[in-house]
Amino acid sequence: MPTSSSAPSRAPSYATVLRTPxxxxxxxxxxxxxxxxxxxxxxxxxxxxxxxxxxxxxxxxxxxxxxxxxxxxxxxxxxxxxxxxxxxxxxxxxxxxxxxxxxxxxxxxxxxxxxxxxxxxxxxxxxxxxxxxxxxxxxxxxxxxxxxxxxxxxxxxxxxxxxxxxxxxxxxxxxxxxxxxxxxxxxxxxxxxxxxxxxxxxxxxRRHTSPEPAPSDVPVAPRLRLHAIPALRHAVLVTAAVGLCLGALDLLVVAFTEQLHRAAAVSWVLAALSAGSAVGGLAYGAVRWRTTNRVRLVVAAAGMGAALMVAGLSPRLYVLVAVVAVAGLFVAPVLTTAYLIADESVDAARRTQAGAWVNTAFNAGSSGGTAAVGLLVGRLPLALCFALAAAPALLCAAASVRLRSRLAGAEAGAEAEAEAEAEAGGPGQRSLIAPPSAIRV
The missing domain is CATH 1.20.1250.20 (MFS general substrate transporter like domains)
Structure with a gap:
């Protein structure tokens, strides 16, 4: 669903949201x-x-x-x-x-x-x-x-x-x-x-209405099937990767501050993350974006991952605070975009489930990240631990870009093949059938 299909004539404000009946x-x-x-x-x-x-x-x-x-x-x-x-x-x-x-x-x-x-x-x-x-x-x-x-x-x-x-x-x-x-x-x-x-x-x-029955050839499952909805599945995977990064960051910040004998400063670093997330979320909602939700999700995840990688190279505590605040700028946009994708990927009867999958992915990823990095801290240099913690978000973003490039190449190849057949006087009906590579879109 295009994000701008029903855009209002002027930019909406947060006050407009709260004034809604x-x-x-x-x-x-x-x-x-x-x-x-x-x-x-x-x-x-x-x-x-x-x-x-x-x-x-x-x-x-x-x-x-x-x-x-x-x-x-x-x-x-x-x-x-x-x-x-x-x-x-x-x-x-x-x-x-x-x-x-x-x-x-x-x-x-x-x-x-x-x-x-x-x-x-x-x-x-x-x-x-x-x-x-x-x-x-x-x-x-x-x-x-x-x-x-x-x-x-x-x-x-x-x-x-x-x-x-x-x-x-x-x-x-x-x-x-x-x-x-x-x-x-x-x-x-x-x-x-x-x-x-x-x-x-x-x-x-007051009265909950069940979804209208689908045609006999389109069965309706009582539960949301995550594997059958590519856009939602992608959002869940990216959100899980971001959760892994942030779960690891909590423990890495503790290790970093203890290394500097400033253990009490951990609260300041995590507060900077939350403050950055709040600022990023408000700014994200204020801008009228032209790119798709999927592109914004990948870019925000990559930005957060890159900031976490840089955080591991911080020479001083105040530098870590600043870089973690930059990483926080991307957290709320990632979650907001994932929820938007979840909302538009399913019908009204399954929106709560779709949003819950995003929640589950983030929370499970956060727990897994904390557990995984706990095995690494003390065994590897702290800068390398930060880099490994950033890896899930960066790898997810890279995989998404690569898949997008492959799909674009497949579509371009299909168009070129159809044009060549038309010029050669080949069977025109083949141009009405999607090539096997395009079926996977």
Whole structure:
């Protein structure tokens, strides 16, 4: 779908997005619930560590929580697409909040067995409501204009970035005043209230309509088949590569600052990444682009990868901060573009699933990047570790450019062959049939 097919006569603004009927109310409710996701990981980690006195138990429980939350995200999104947010989100958010409440209760004082903590962590992860994908699906209905939708997605991404900065700060304040378990309880309340406020918005249809039946020769699958949608598959792969890079960067920044005996400065470096992402997201949404979403996705991923490679050569801490901020400029544009591709690659009945696949790819890539680079730090020079961390994004971009060149060459060859046959008086009907090389487009 062309990105400029429905462009407005003047450049849309962020104020225009928020002035859309029901947009501000719906967006505010979603952000309230999503603030929980910025608080719960740190609060739960600290609560389990305090209750057990063991970093290994806390780490294992968080790994279980993260795995259940990330890898079941497409399945939860499929339930939303099939039955609608009004029917699915309240019970899902209720179960999630109940599991977090139970975790807060059992970690308030020590003595709970690690197996029970792990089971509750898995239960919470399984029920994590996909508020982000649901909100992006609602954006698609609230602002059907593609230019305005890109602006809405940029605003959504920047706000989400700020939530992941604000959440840990709130946990720090709660821990100072009381116990980490209180932070877990606060996260449970936020997500439940936010989800209920979201589904009560007029932007959420009261009656969920199933997609119209397709012709008998075009079967409709109840689940989104990722392998059958090339554009979405490409967006998911690039997003996973970017997640790998950023997951590795978190640990590499810790190693870099410890090498300079400035371990406390790690927060400044990561804050620079978030600030760069916020600035990049706002700027990205403000520009009317002429290139396609796929090209912008590849360019942004390559830019981030190149910046990370340069970051490994930083001679001083302030240079690292500056280069990481430059890398951050590309993070929000990558995610915004991937969500746009997901939105336009599927029908309205599967938009939540498509967005959830992008989320899953990024989160899984981030976890994998942290784990992979953990095996390399201390064994290889830090500059080489940075280069290897940047490699997934750069290789993905290079592969995309190469594939694009091959497809363009195949199309040019097919046209030349058709022209030669026409000049030679060959069978004209062959020009009506796509050559085998073009079928793979």
């Amino acid at each position: 029901h947009a501000a109310r719906t967006f505010g409710a979603a952000l309230l619930g999503r603030l929980s996701y910025g608080m719960v990981p740190l609060a739960l980690l600290l609560a389990i560590k305090d209750a057990t006195g063991s970093y290994s138990v806390a780490g294992a429980a968080m790994a279980l929580f993260g795995a259940a939350s990330v890898f079941l995200s497409p399945a939860r999104a499929a339930l939303i697409d099939r039955y609608g947010p009004r029917r699915v989100l309240p019970p899902m958010a209720g179960l999630y909040a109940a599991a977090l409440g139970a975790l807060a209760l059992v970690t308030w004082r020590p003595g709970t067995p690690p197996l029970a903590l792990g089971a509750l962590a898995v239960a919470a992860g399984v029920c994590t409501p996909p508020l982000g994908p649901v909100m992006r699906t609602l954006w698609s209905g609230l602002v059907p204009d593609r230019e305005l939708l890109r602006r809405a997605y940029s605003l959504d991404g920047v706000a989400e970035e700020l939530l992941y900065v604000t959440g840990p700060l709130l946990v720090g304040l709660i821990v100072r005043a009381g116990r980490p378990a209180a932070g877990v309880l606060a996260g449970a309340v936020l997500v439940f209230v936010g989800a209920l406020a979201l589904v009560s918005s007029p932007a959420v249809p």
